[in-house]
Amino acid sequence: xxxxxxxxxxxxxxxxxxxxxxxxxxxxxxxxxxxxxxxxxxxxxxxxxxxxxxxxxxxxxxxxxxxxxxxxxxxxxxxxxxxxxxxxxxxxxxxxxxxxxxxxxxxxxxxxxxxxxxxxxxxxxxxxxxxxxxxxxxxxxxxxxxxxxxxxxxxxxxxxxxxxxxxxxxxxxxxxxxxxxxxxxxxxxxxxxxxxxxxxxxxxxxxxxxxxxxxxxxxxxxxxxxxxxxxxxxxxxxxxxxxxxxxxxxxxxxxxxxxxxxxxxxxxxxxxxxxxxxxxxxxxxxxxxxxxxxxxxxxxxxxxxxxxxxxxxxxxxxxxxxxxxxxxxxxxxxxxxxxxxxxxxxxxxxxxxxxxxxxxxxxxxxxxxxxxxxxxxxxxxxxxxxxxxxxxxxxxxxxxxxxxxxxxxxxxxxxxxxxxxxxxx
Numbered sequence: 482x483x484x485x486x487x488x489x490x491x492x493x494x495x496x497x498x499x500x501x502x503x504x505x506x507x508x509x510x511x512x513x514x515x516x517x518x519x520x521x522x523x524x525x526x527x528x529x530x531x532x533x534x535x536x537x538x539x540x541x542x543x544x545x546x547x548x549x550x551x552x553x554x555x556x557x558x559x560x561x562x563x564x565x566x567x568x569x570x571x572x573x574x575x576x577x578x579x580x581x582x583x584x585x586x587x588x589x590x591x592x593x594x595x596x597x598x599x600x601x602x603x604x605x606x607x608x609x610x611x612x613x614x615x616x617x618x619x620x621x622x623x624x625x626x627x628x629x630x631x632x633x634x635x636x637x638x639x640x641x642x643x644x645x646x647x648x649x650x651x652x653x654x655x656x657x658x659x660x661x662x663x664x665x666x667x668x669x670x671x672x673x674x675x676x677x678x679x680x681x682x683x684x685x686x687x688x689x690x691x692x693x694x695x696x697x698x699x700x701x702x703x704x705x706x707x708x709x710x711x712x713x714x715x716x717x718x719x720x721x722x723x724x725x726x727x728x729x730x731x732x733x734x735x736x737x738x739x740x741x742x743x744x745x746x747x748x749x750x751x752x753x754x755x756x757x758x759x760x761x762x763x764x765x766x767x768x769x770x771x772x773x774x775x776x777x778x779x780x781x782x783x784x785x786x787x788x789x790x791x792x793x794x795x796x797x798x799x800x801x802x803x804x805x806x807x808x809x810x811x812x813x814x815x816x817x818x819x820x821x822x823x824x825x826x827x828x829x830x831x832x833x834x835x836x837x838x839x840x841x842x843x844x845x846x847x848x849x850x851x852x853x854x855x856x857x858x859x860x861x862x863x864x865x866x867x868x869x870x871x872x873x874x875x876x877x878x879x880x881x882x883x884x885x886x887x888x889x890x891x892x893x894x895x896x897x898x899x900x901x902x903x904x905x906x
Contacts, residue, residue: 482710482868483857484723488843489730489799490737490852499729499883500719506882507725510715510875519675522889523878525682526715528675529707529871535700538687541651541670542694549612551584552604555692556635557619558591558627559760560680561653564870565589565689567757568698571861575750585615587696590631598631602638611643617692619653621674623660626901653687679889681761682874685867699863706867714875724872727854728879734799734852735773741797742773747780747804747839748861755779755803758873765877765888772884780804781838792849800846800853804839807860808832 513523517530528534555562566574569587577586590597608614616635620628639646652664656673664671672687683689685707690700714724731742742762744755755777762775776798778787791798808830816828826834846853858865881888 482859482865482872483855484727484872485855485857486726486730488847488852489734489854490739491730491733495733496726496729497720499733500722500725503719503725503729503879503882506879507715507719507722510878514711514715519677522677522679522887524675525678525685525874526711528678528683528685529704529711529867531686534687534690535704537672538690538694538700541672542691545615545648545651545670546695547612549610550615550695551586551608551613552615553585553587553692553695554590554601554614554616554635555587555619556590556616556628556632557653557688558625560683561619561621561625561628561688562589562591563681563753563757563760564684565692567751567754567870568684568689568693568703568863568866569696570753571750571866572698573696574753585696587692590635592627593630598634601635605638605642608642611639611646611649614639614649615695616650617653617695618650618660619688620658620660621655621676621680622658623654623663626898626905651691653691679891681764682889684757684870702863703867706864706869707871708867709864710868710871711875714872724875725879727872728876728883730854731773731799731876731880732883738797739799739852740773741776741799743776743778743791743798743800745778745780745783745800745802745842747802747835748858749779749782750861751803752777752779754866754869757870761873761877762880764891764894766880766884766886768884768886768893771886773880780842781835784838784842792845792851796851798851800851801856802839802843802853803856803858804835805858805861806836807858 510523510526513521514526517527518524519527555565566589574587590601605614618628618632623629636650639649647668650669651672652660652669653672653674654660654664655676661671661673672691674683674686674688678686685704693703694700714722719725744758746752746755759775759777762773766772812831814826814829814831818827843853856869877888
C-alpha cells in the first residue's frame with residue numbers, strides 16, 4: 482500500500498507545524514505498544530501481535546469447520562460486523578451472486594428486517610443437517626436490541642429444526658457480560674474481547690478473526706499487514722508517519738471548510754471497507770460539535786451519479802482516491818470490435834482502461850482546485866487490507882487528538898438506544 486498527498490491542499494510548512502503537535506501523543510502510542518497488554522484506550526494497537534487470541538481463534542475455527550459447512554451467519558451490528566464484512570466482501574461477498582456454487586457463504590444479520598428473517602427461516606428449513614450452518618453472535622455487552630432480537634429468532638428457528646444446536650453457535654462478548662453468562666449456561670463456546678477495545682477498533686480481535694478464519698481467510702497475513710503498518714507509524718519519525726500525515730491533512734482541510742471526507746474507491750469489492758471506515762471516523766471524531774463527515778463513493782459508477790456534484794458543486798470536500806495498480810487477472814477488450822463505437826479501447830486491458838479513468842478523474846479534480854489524497858493498493862490481498870485498516874485506525878487516534886475529542890467513546894449513540902428501550906417497555 483502506498484500513500485500520496487501532493488495535491489492535498491496543505492503546504493509542507495503547515496504539515497510540519499501540525500505534525501509537531503502530535504509528538505507527545507505519539508510517544509504515548511509508542512509506550513502502549515512497548516508495554517503490550519490492554520491497559521489503555523489505544524490498546525487495539527496490540528491486537529495484531531496477540532498470539533493468545535490467534536491461537537484461540539484458530540483452534541476453535543478448526544473445531545467448528547467441516548466439509549458440510551455452507552452458511553456462516555454473523556449476528557451483530559456496527560463494530561461487531563462491519564470490519565468482518567469489509568474483509569469478507571473484498572475476497573468473497575462481492576462475488577457471491579456470480580459464484581453461486583462456492584461455499585461457505587457469510588450472511589450478516591445486522592438490523593431488523595422481517596423479510597430477511599423470513600428468508601433466513603426458509604433457508605434453514607431447507608438444510609439437511611445442522612453442520613451446514615454456523616452462527617457467530619457478537620455483542621460486547623449483550624445489550625444491543627437489534628443483535629439480541631435477531632439472535633433470539635435465529636436460535637429458536639434452528640433449535641426447532643434440529644433440537645440441540647449449542648455446538649452451532651459461538652458467542653463473542655466481554656468476559657463476564659450477561660451474554661457471556663447466558664452462553665455458558667447454554668453450553669455455547671465463548672470468545673472474549675478485551676473490554677477496553679471499542680467495537681470499531683476490534684476487527685483484529687476475535688470479533689473479526691474467528692468468522693474470517695472459518696471462511697478460509699489467511700488471518701495471519703491480515704495481522705502481519707497490521708503489524709507492519711503499526712511499526713511503520715508508531716515506531717517511526719512523525720515526518721514519515723503515514724497515519725499522522727493523513728490525520729493532519731484531514732484536520733487542516735476541515736479548518737478550511739472541507740468538512741466532508743469522500744473515500745472514492747475504484748475497487749468495488751472494497752465498498753464495505755469504505756463503510757467500515759465511515760463508522761470509524763463518524764464515531765471517533767463526531768463530538769462536541771466537531772467532526773468530519775465520511776462518505777463512500779465507488780468508481781467509476783459514482784462518476785456518473787455524483788461526479789457532477791463533486792466537480793461542480795460546493796467545495797466542501799477532501800477526497801481520498803483508493804485504487805489498485807497491480808495488473809493481475811488481465812482481461813482485454815478484443816482487437817476486433819463488434820460495435821466499434823469507441824476505437825480507443827481496442828486491444829486495451831480492462832486494468833489500463835480503469836487506470837485511465839482514475840488518472841482522468843484526478844486531473845479533473847486538480848483543474849477544479851479540489852484537494853485529494855491517494856491510497857494505492859498492490860493487489861487486493863490480506864496483507865494489504867491489514868495495512869489499510871491499521872493505517873486508518875492509527876490515523877483516527879491522531880485525528881481525535883487534533884480535534885481534542887475522545888476518539889474511543891460514542892456517548893450519543895446511547896441516546897437512540899435509551900429511547901428505543903423505553904418505547905419497547
